Structure formats: C-alpha cells, structure tokens
Amino acid sequence: MRSVALLQRLLHLVPVLFGVTVIVFLMMSLTPGDPAEIMLANQNATPEQVASLRHDMGLDRSLPTRFVTFVGHAVQGEFGLSLFHRRPVAAVIAERLPATIELSAAALLFALFMAIPLGVVAAVHRGGILDRLATVGSLFGVSLPGFWFGILLLLAFAVNLRLLPVSGAIDFAHQPPGLTGFLVIDSVLAGRMDSLGNALAHLLLPAITLGLPMAAILMRVTRASMLEVLRQDYITFAEAKGLGRTRILALHALKNALLPTVTVAAIETGSLLGGNMVVETVFGWPGLGRLVVESIFVRNYPLVQAAVLLYAVTYVLVNFVADMLYTVLNPRVRM
Secondary structure, three states, X not given: OHHHHHHHHHHHHHHHHHXXXXXXXXXXXXXXXOHHHHHOOOOOOOHHHHHHHHHHOOOOOOHHHHHHHHHHHHHOOOOOXXXXXXXXXXXXXXXXXXXXXHHHHHHHHHHHHHHHHHHHHHHHOOOOHHHHHHHHHHHHHHHOOHXXXXXXXXXXXXXXXXXXXXXXXXXXXXXXXXOOOOHHHHHHHOOOHHHHHHHHHHHHHHHXXXXXXXXXXXXXXXXXXHHHHHOOHHHHHHHHOOOOHHHHHHHHHHHHHHHHHHHHHHHHHHHHHHHHHHHHHHHOOOOHHHHHHHHHHOOOHHHHHHHHHHHHHHHXXXXXXXXXXXXXXXXXXXX
C-alpha cells in the first residue's frame, strides 16, 4: 500500500515538471534579443552570416517545432550545445554543479544548526531576553537583501580585516586533485589540510550570506511550533512522571515540533537555488547560479532552459523527500 502511494506521488511530479518546462521555454523564446545577433555583434557580420548562424542554432524553426525537439531531447538527457561554450550543455552544467551543491549544502547546514537551537531556546524562555534577541535577529535576517549583506561581509572581513578571501572557491596554489569535483571532499580524500582550510575560508562568507535568511525563517517556525507542542497534554504528563527537562525537550517536544520545520526547510532549500544566483555573482563563486546569470544576458537558451529545469526537478524532489520524512518523524502521517 505504501509503495502504491509512493508511486502516485511520483506520478504527480510529471505534470508539474512539464508545466515548468513549458513556462521556461516560452519565457526564454519570447525574451527580446536575437542570440545570433548578440554573438556576432562585434564582428561586423552580414545579414547572411546572421541568418546562417540562426539556422545552425535552430532559431529559424517554428516555436512548436523547437519545443517538441527540446522536450524530446530533454527526456533523453540531451539539452543540445551551449550556444557560447560550443560544448554540450550537460557537460557545462556538470562542471559548475558541484560548486553550487557545496555552497547550498553549507548554507543549509548553517541555517539548520543556527535556527533549531535558537528556536528551541526562544520557545523555552518565552518572553525572556534570549527570546527577544532571537526574534529581533530573525527579523534582521529576513529583511536584509542577500546582495547587500554579502557586500557588507566582503567589505568587513575580506577588504578591511583581510581575514577571508574576496572571491572564488579556492586559491590556485591550494587546488586539490579533482576526484569528485567537490573541493572540501577532494581536499579530505587527498589529505590536503591546506586545501581544506583554504576551501572553507572561501566558502564561509557566501554560505552565511545564503543561509542567514533561511535560518531566520526556520527559527521563527521552530519557535512557534515548540510553543504549541509544549502546551500539549503529553508534555504535561511527561513532566508529571518526573522526566528531566532536557529529555522531555529532546525526545518528546522537539521531534513533534520539527514537522512544520521540515516543511519550511524543504521549501527554503529550493529557494537556495534561486538565491545562489545573486550570492554566486557577488562572491564570484564558480557555480551554476553565476553561469545562469551570464547565460541569460547572452540569450544562451539551451543552457538556461536545462539549468532551470534542473532547479525545478531538485525543488520538486526536495519537497518529495520532506513528505517522506514526515512518516519518519510521525508514523501517524501517511503518504
């Protein structure tokens, strides 16, 4: 029965992904500007040369024909050639994806390790100084624009104090052997502690910038959920049995309070992919988000379409995993 429900949920993802594909394709196709003209802008190209390039890129075909071709190739995992890299889109994305995953994972860990303890402490000490400080801090975290906060961190810790790097993912001299594409993992596997330290130093500021808004939201959700759980009868019963406060909070209250937090965390994890475009641009991070921004400016249709489709698939799958976690945190919840 559970496998049938799981299959049904997976089938529900198909129309969502198809709808995203249609929207992305139409938005990119209707965006003003001809990619062929942009590519040949500084080469004094003749109209015949522009027309020849448009034919090679498939832009002279009708919109429905281009869409059917795109979907057919996408189902097979083929997204064509990047118009400016002149290489397969999948290969270009594969080069940049590890850096984005590494940054998003670091931001997620920062948000979770910061938000959940603060949310619990704020709920336990409701109305106290810790609760007020956490609440005010969460308001700042939600309100600060990522690009502005990132620039402030750069000015403070990279430019003025010179404690951390300004941009990039790692210094060339500390580059570890490319085993997995993830700099932190590759540094550990190669036993290069100098590379690990350098990679973490580059990762710190963009991860904080990207994870702070998520931490602020998760803190508020965890606090509200904990306050609700602490008023339940089973918490009172556990206290009456003489269980310790720490055990009650860890084993009884927090586990049930995490259900709303998991929901919001799944949604915000998808938002990390959108937010990292700005953060990667500010910090010069060599990830997929920065690549997408550059590709939008030059109308690199195949790459943008493939990247956004990847974002959509990731977003949908993360929410699917969140639904699965419900059944782990609370067995009474069914798919």
